Amino acid sequence: MPLYTFILEFEGGTYLSQVVAQSFVQAPVAWADELVPGEIKGMRETSLNELRIATQGSAPVPLNGLQRAWCFSTLVRGRLALVHFVETSEPGASKPAPSAPQLDHQPLR
Template sequence: MSLYTLVLDYHGGTYISQFRATGPVEAVAAWCKELEDNQLLGEPSSDVARGILEDAVENRLVEVEDLLGVWCAATTTSGALALLNVIQTLDPT
């Protein structure tokens, strides 16, 4: 399993998490589950989680041009853009 760093920019805040997963989509799925279960963004948490997961799975994660091991997914909720960057991360252990 690889280590992934997930960076969410949403409504003026930046939220950073890490997950071990077999791939970037699985890391996004784990992040979405945690976001929804713990309501980390308050009321919009479930909408952001569903929208990001739908974009990552149905539309596929978008590889960031000219970078290796970096993807993004996005959704809008309540008129605000939620942009999730997924970065395959070197494991320090």
């Protein structure tokens, strides 16, 4: 399943997180379900529930000129929550973690 990276703008803060989901339509719901009260300034359980409900009822909007990038927005207790997200890796894509550069150590003479 693809990995999605989410960028949330809320109450002057920027919050990033990642989630694995079956599709870009299901990704916002999976993302909102993983949010924890207190991680986002000004969002307690009631606010998170509003956000979760909003993700279930709206379709992400593709960003013009970009591939695999979407956005959606909603009001949470009367405050704007702007969310952008990007499919960070394709299904089945697996890249090894970058390794540290190998240095050739030669004794000083």
